[in-house]
Amino acid sequence: MSTPRPIVLAAAFLLATTASLSKAETPHLGKPLDEAAIANWDISILPDGTGLPKGSGTSAQGATIFAEKCAACHGDNARGGGPAAALVEEHKIVGISASQKTIKNFWPYATTIFDFIRRAMPFTAPRSLSDEEVYALTAYILAENKLIDAKDTMNAETLPKVKMPNRDNFIIRFPDRI
């Protein structure tokens, strides 16, 4: 080994380091996928209805499913009394306690009901409901809360149009962080 070699190596390393600062080298070990392969996991529903699947349901259909799969925790007719919260309540917000929040007086978007039921309910068997059943249960909860008519059908078109009463009552805490 001749003595200048380490200096050459050091210079080469410096050059390489400088180059890597301008464009980071990454391993590229991700496996390419298309959206069709992701579809079964892609369960996010946006407030404008993006992501809502095909199918539909009515409150009458939802009542039957609710009695069978939901009432044990949420109480008969979703009025509470079991281990999980009531889903149909009629009162205004008084004070600052989160216990005052109901679907009717607080939830800003009806699409959130569909999204949450489909991803998380029933608690002991999440993702076991069909899309039709989720639409029916969403219609049932909305109708029992008198947010839609009992005869209304909920589907990808009608659900995003349901205007929730509290929608415009929120203040973005730190707008500069968005």
Added chain:
Amino acid sequence: MDKSADRNKGKRNQDLPIVAGNGLIDRRALLGRGVILAGAVGTGIAPSAAGAEPLVDDPWSLEIGEPTPPYQTRSKFEAKVVRTLSNPDNEPRNSHARTPHHMLAGTTTPNGFHFTINHGGIPVIDPDKHRLVIHGLVKQPLEFSLEALSRYPQVSRVTFLECGGNSAPMFSPEPMQETVQALHGLVSCAEWSGVKLSTLLEETGIDPKAKWLVAEGADSPHLTRSVPVKKALDDAMIALYQNGERLMPGNGYPMRLLLPGYEGNMNVKFLRRIKLIEQPAMTMYESRTYSQILPDGKAYRFYFLQEVKSFITSPSHGMALKGPGLYEISGVAYSGTGRIEKVMVSADGGKSWGQAALQEPVLSKAFTRFRMPWRWDGGPATLQSRAWDEAGNVQPTRAEFVAVRGELTKPPPILGFPNQHYNSITSWGVATSGEVKHVYA
């Protein structure tokens, strides 16, 4: 160092430098042995050596000890130091475990004590089958295995994680007689190692229309939150390690989203999917659970930030001081905005304040341990701490906080989350008996 030692030498038989009312001593007195001597002399209770029992060998010094285990656990004598559980029988609801701050020291929360909240039990995830998918408004959707991610350039950072609902009992109109663990146990601090999310987004490419992402877990509720892309490209990490070892199952094994300084619930655990989108998804946890009702009936949305905060861990509620003398007031301070700039401590309920010593290193968005020497004269005292961060944010007084955020009309259930993002001052009242209680001051 030498200078302060010299100074202290000269003060051995003098009173310690008092900086604030009711016995707070200059933090610089924490340096050097001379002060401790001075403390002993000053209290006038230097013990006598006469009549002491002769030392004998204890049994453990006279026999071979136990075998060395492959994964060591703490001494059996420490078994009482535990997290407190809200749902030990795993009933079908969420489950919280709170960090015992009053029994820990320093700034690192050991993995066994890190707080957790899980909404559908803790999933048992096979790390070889777990996948992270990034899709939506990207140029190329990609799927990453844990093995693949393990080959990416890693970063490590120390950061606190705090539940947005930590300290919720402080919304009570009267001080709840509970420990610092029950009041503030839903915050912890660890060193997290993993891959920067921006590194992965560089590979997928980002459609300029993408302003948000939804992150989703592989747990049974498929917990999901919307996060601004701004944060994702700033300091977000896919965390794989916690204090040097793989994540604890309750903290998101095998991978979680880490958003330093942001509300715990957004740091989605068991992370399996990130979708880039134009508008927030308004998931249940952001549009309902983590929106806070204000006194005028409106509600905050997208609070995100865990603001500057501190609390004293020792002495604290439930402890008893054993007679007048020299004590060290100690606690943690942190801010989701950056570094802690200073912590002031009061022993007279906020009438006067002295600056506490901060343990180095003071890291951004991490626990900073503060300490303050205190000579308790045996009279009533009210201990408080108040933190400032490097951006100039100051921890509000209780009066200032309540004026904006309100308070409840009656004490809430201790495990409830009546409201969120409480970052005001905590006060501990010391009675003449030495008993320490939670008070409002």
